[in-house]
Amino acid sequence: MYLAELLAGALAIGCVYSLVALGFAMIMRATSIIHFAQGELLMLGSMSGLSTLWLLPKLPAVAVLICGMVASGILAVAMEFLVYRPLRLRRVALMNVITATVGMSILCINAARLLWGSEPLRYPELFSTSAYRIAGVPVSPQLVWIMAFGVVLMGLLQLFLKRTRTGLVMQAVAQDAEVAQLMGANLTRMMLYTFAIAGMMAGAAGVMFGSLFFSFFEMGFLLGIKGFVAATLGGLGSLAGAMLGGILFGLIETFSAVYVSSAYKDAIGMVLLIAILLFLPSGLVGLWKARG
Amino acid sequence: MESARLKRSLTGIVLLALAALPLFEPHQFVLHMLSLVAISATAALGLQLLLGFSGQLSIGQAAFYGIGAYASGLLSAKLGMPFIVAFFAAGVIAAVVSLVMVPITRLTGAALAVATLGFSILVYLVLKNEEWLTGGSFGLMGIPRASLFGYVLAKPAYAYLLCVAVAAAVYLSLLRLQRSRFGRAINAIRQNEDAARACGVKVTLLKSQCFVIAAFVAGLAGSLYAHQVRYLAPTDFTFWKSVEILIMVVIGGMGSLFGAVLGAAVVVLVPEVLREVGDYRMLIFGAILMVVMLFGEGGIAGFLEQCLRPFSKPRA
Amino acid sequence: MPEALLEAAGLSRRFGGLAAVDAVDLRVERGAIHGLIGPNGAGKTTLLNLIAGALAVTRGTVSFRGADITRWDAARRAQAGIRRTFQNLKLFAEMSALENASIGLHAGTHAGIFAALARTPAQRAEEERIFARARRALEFVGLGGDAGVAAGKLPYGHRRLLEIARAFVAEPALILLDEPAAGLNQTEAANLSRLIGRIRDAGCTVVLVEHHMDVVMSVCDQVTVLNYGRKLAEGRPAEIQRDAQVIEAYLGRGDAPPSKHALA
Ligand SMILES: Nc1ncnc2c1ncn2[C@@H]1O[C@H](COP(=O)(O)OP(=O)(O)OP(=O)(O)O)[C@@H](O)[C@H]1O
Ligand SMILES: [Mg+2]
Numbered sequence: 001m002y003l004a005e006l007l008a009g010a011l012a013i014g015c016v017y018s019l020v021a022l023g024f025a026m027i028m029r030a031t032s033i034i035h036f037a038q039g040e041l042l043m044l045g046s047m048s049g050l051s052t053l054w055l056l057p058k059l060p061a062v063a064v065l066i067c068g069m070v071a072s073g074i075l076a077v078a079m080e081f082l083v084y085r086p087l088r089l090r091r092v093a094l095m096n097v098i099t100a101t102v103g104m105s106i107l108c109i110n111a112a113r114l115l116w117g118s119e120p121l122r123y124p125e126l127f128s129t130s131a132y133r134i135a136g137v138p139v140s141p142q143l144v145w146i147m148a149f150g151v152v153l154m155g156l157l158q159l160f161l162k163r164t165r166t167g168l169v170m171q172a173v174a175q176d177a178e179v180a181q182l183m184g185a186n187l188t189r190m191m192l193y194t195f196a197i198a199g200m201m202a203g204a205a206g207v208m209f210g211s212l213f214f215s216f217f218e219m220g221f222l223l224g225i226k227g228f229v230a231a232t233l234g235g236l237g238s239l240a241g242a243m244l245g246g247i248l249f250g251l252i253e254t255f256s257a258v259y260v261s262s263a264y265k266d267a268i269g270m271v272l273l274i275a276i277l278l279f280l281p282s283g284l285v286g287l288w289k290a291r292g
Numbered sequence: 293m294e295s296a297r298l299k300r301s302l303t304g305i306v307l308l309a310l311a312a313l314p315l316f317e318p319h320q321f322v323l324h325m326l327s328l329v330a331i332s333a334t335a336a337l338g339l340q341l342l343l344g345f346s347g348q349l350s351i352g353q354a355a356f357y358g359i360g361a362y363a364s365g366l367l368s369a370k371l372g373m374p375f376i377v378a379f380f381a382a383g384v385i386a387a388v389v390s391l392v393m394v395p396i397t398r399l400t401g402a403a404l405a406v407a408t409l410g411f412s413i414l415v416y417l418v419l420k421n422e423e424w425l426t427g428g429s430f431g432l433m434g435i436p437r438a439s440l441f442g443y444v445l446a447k448p449a450y451a452y453l454l455c456v457a458v459a460a461a462v463y464l465s466l467l468r469l470q471r472s473r474f475g476r477a478i479n480a481i482r483q484n485e486d487a488a489r490a491c492g493v494k495v496t497l498l499k500s501q502c503f504v505i506a507a508f509v510a511g512l513a514g515s516l517y518a519h520q521v522r523y524l525a526p527t528d529f530t531f532w533k534s535v536e537i538l539i540m541v542v543i544g545g546m547g548s549l550f551g552a553v554l555g556a557a558v559v560v561l562v563p564e565v566l567r568e569v570g571d572y573r574m575l576i577f578g579a580i581l582m583v584v585m586l587f588g589e590g591g592i593a594g595f596l597e598q599c600l601r602p603f604s605k606p607r608a
Numbered sequence: 609m610p611e612a613l614l615e616a617a618g619l620s621r622r623f624g625g626l627a628a629v630d631a632v633d634l635r636v637e638r639g640a641i642h643g644l645i646g647p648n649g650a651g652k653t654t655l656l657n658l659i660a661g662a663l664a665v666t667r668g669t670v671s672f673r674g675a676d677i678t679r680w681d682a683a684r685r686a687q688a689g690i691r692r693t694f695q696n697l698k699l700f701a702e703m704s705a706l707e708n709a710s711i712g713l714h715a716g717t718h719a720g721i722f723a724a725l726a727r728t729p730a731q732r733a734e735e736e737r738i739f740a741r742a743r744r745a746l747e748f749v750g751l752g753g754d755a756g757v758a759a760g761k762l763p764y765g766h767r768r769l770l771e772i773a774r775a776f777v778a779e780p781a782l783i784l785l786d787e788p789a790a791g792l793n794q795t796e797a798a799n800l801s802r803l804i805g806r807i808r809d810a811g812c813t814v815v816l817v818e819h820h821m822d823v824v825m826s827v828c829d830q831v832t833v834l835n836y837g838r839k840l841a842e843g844r845p846a847e848i849q850r851d852a853q854v855i856e857a858y859l860g861r862g863d864a865p866p867s868k869h870a871l872a
Contacts, residue, residue: 028402032402034402036535086586090588091588093589095343095349095546096542099539099581099585100585102535102538103580103582105578106575106577106578110572111575114571228409232403263420264417267414271414273407274396274407274410277403278395278398281403465725468724468725468727469721469724469725472723472731473714474719474721474724476703477714480703480714484698486662486694487698487700488711489662489681490694490775491691491711491715492683492715492778493683
């Protein structure tokens with residue numbers, strides 16, 4: 001009973017991490033940037049979703065999710081277009097671009113505090129409160145829906161990347177930008193798409209996390225770190241790895257909080273992270289590939 | 293060669309000015325802030341060696357800074373050790389802990405960054421949860437002021453001079469390292485690892501030596517911080533602290549020791565100066581940070597050097 | 609029979625399914641200039657990497673001065689006296705030419721962190737020796753005037769020479785040159801041939817990978833031909849020039865011989 005609820009919770013939060021990690025991985029693959037403002041995109045998506053709910057309280061959950069995604073997507077594109085791209089065009093060192101993403105993150109956090117205040121904000125109930133029964137086991141609808149949204153979004157992203165022309169071109173650019181450009185890919189546009197998608201994933205994660213817990217101007221900080229760690233667990237720069245890493249990190253965190261120590265729940269993830277970096281340099285996905 | 297002499301005289305003038313500053317009896321708060329600049333500069337100098345010289349990106353320096361601070365605070369508050377012993381012990385303990393982490397210097401780029409980040413989160417959790425040792429979230433109180441040869445440095449001016457002296461000593465030491473066989477070799481590693489190896493440079497060894505030195509220096513800075521502020525809380529040593537130290541190095545100019553000091557001054561003082569604009573100050577700071585990144589790898593130091601160039605004789 | 613400085617036996621290196629170097633035996637005599645030629649992709653650079661320790665061998669052994677060095681890493685081999693240049697130039701772009709050359713002396717010198725901090729007399733004397741030798745090496749290759757210039761700012765031909773200076777500065781027992789004449793014009797190539805001769809006269813044994821046949825034929829004592837990772841032929845330059853198999857390897861692939869005077 002209890003275990004099922006715990007598992008559902010772990011998978012739901014894992015989906016949130018996966019979505020953040022996906023954004024990290026996409027941006028890292030395309031630009032080598034560690035995007036420190038990824039967590040802030042999540043926070044801004046969460047806040048935007050909440051604000052639309054304040055305006056239109058009857059909005060269905062899917063619409064709120066889409067609002068959060070659109071808002072973060074637009075913001076991510078603005079970041080790329082107004083800041084990162086000009087930096088790259090000036091050919092500054094990668095370290096400078098990465099530091100600029102830290103500046104972006106500081107800017108977003110403080111803007112959000114001015115706009116939404118510094119108190120944690122609760123989401124209204126987005127889902128029915130009476131428990132679903134799945135094979136006789138009661139599970140909170142919220143968790144079920146979040147998992148469903150997460151899985152659908154990741155599925156759609158995979159379809160987009162594998163089945164559409166634009167998606168394939170984006171993959172090619174991530175593999176080798178120079179060759180892709182020779183073949184006629186428009187790098188500028190592909191970068192914008194990459195950031196748009198990374199932003200949308202983060203925005204969706206923000207709405208999901210907000211509806212599970214709350215929205216808070218500093219929420220992006222820790223969630224961003226966890227997403228980054230999840231992306232690394234799976235294998236830096238691999239999309240499948242990012243998804244896997246997110247789910248895994250959710251599981252580790254939830255179960256070690258219960259069975260090991262809630263004070264050290266993050267520690268286990270970190271120890272595992274360092275071990276994986278040292279012994280499995282290409283992450284869990286690398287292990288898979290080495291076997292296959 | 294002329295420009296080297298110009299730089300040397302500038303360094304001398306700046307050091308003299310800093311040492312003479314207390315004669316003008318500035319406000320206590322000014323001295324306190326400048327002490328904090330010197331402390332941050334020390335930590336940033338350590339990271340400059342690691343990142344700017346040897347090319348290793350660490351976003352976990354706050355871990356060693358925190359270890360040094362707590363080590364020094366505990367040794368002097370709980371065991372009553374004299375400051376000077378606690379100070380060096382802080383550096384040594386941070387360095388010894390960093391030895392445990394030395395295997396991660398095999399990693400490069402983003403992987404090294406996440407590994408150091410993960411380590412600093414571990415250290416933060418220990419500082420926060422081991423209440424019996426660190427006081428947990430309540431923090432560690434009752435740390436005595438720094439003292440030298442039995443004299444307590446009670447006046448802010450003396451504490452300030454101590455911090456400046458340590459920062460200057462670290463600065464000059466790293467300057468010597470930079471211009472030595474060791475400094476050239478780590479510089480070579482940063483620019484091309486394969487070529488360095490082909491010249492017989494033991495890449496892994498030198499990289500881990502940089503890692504340990506940076507941790508040692510961060511530990512010293514942490515000790516100064518502990519005795520300056522005299523109250524430590526785990527929240528002083530989160531990931532943000534690491535990022536702050538990183539920002540100092542990048543904003544000041546990668547590879548430039550003087551830049552690391554400038555960067556520390558900017559990161560510590562600018563938010564203070566911006567206090568006028570109240571709620572907008574960190575907003576503006578974030579924007580400034582992004583704009584400075586446009587200067588490129590040279591950062592503020594590189595920018596200043598360009599401004600000074602007309603005054604130094606071009607090389608014949 | 610003259611003594612062998614370097615011996616490779618059954619040396620192989622695979623990349624996935626591709627045998628880039630396949631069971632190659634190689635014997636380089638002390639004091640020789642040993643040419644290594646072959647069409648593009650024949651495995652010359654890979655063989656050099658195996659000798660220098662930049663790549664791990666899949667099978668086979670390398671021995672140097674009679675010691676088995678197969679398991680040694682690149683730095684240890686460099687220290688023991690095997691130095692190399694890189695086909696696609698790997699200089700320390702931000703450092704001056706002089707500093708680039710000084711890195712070549714890293715292995716033979718000793719001052720460590722503490723000596724540097726204390727500026728001991730021994731350390732300062734060593735620094736002076738390092739820079740004096742680095743300067744001599746630059747002059748030796750003809751870069752005396754470029755000592756203060758950042759390597760990244762040197763013209764292309766000078767960068768090639770700086771690679772050689774960095775490898776030669778420690779006067780290693782064995783120096784591996786990977787296409788030092790690539791991109792040089794005829795005059796520069798002729799100068800390079802003389803430089804390689806002087807390097808040998810200074811006591812270094814040379815392994816020379818080169819497409820530029822004028823250079824190979826004029827300076828090499830012995831030539832090994834690789835094709836598809838295997839050793840195709842070996843002998844004196846004149847014999848190699850007449851070898852039907854070698855001509856076939858260059859012409860049979862449809863690509864023109866590497867130089868128009870190559871195998872006339
Ligand atoms: N790191 C690597 N990974 C995979 N394949 C490699 C690698 N290095 C070389 N190869 C392959 O091994 C073969 C031999 O390459 P190598 O560079 O040794 O040839 P080469 O004789 O030096 O050619 P060139 O004259 O063009 O320099 C080529 O087919 C090349 O594609
Ligand atoms: Mg080659």
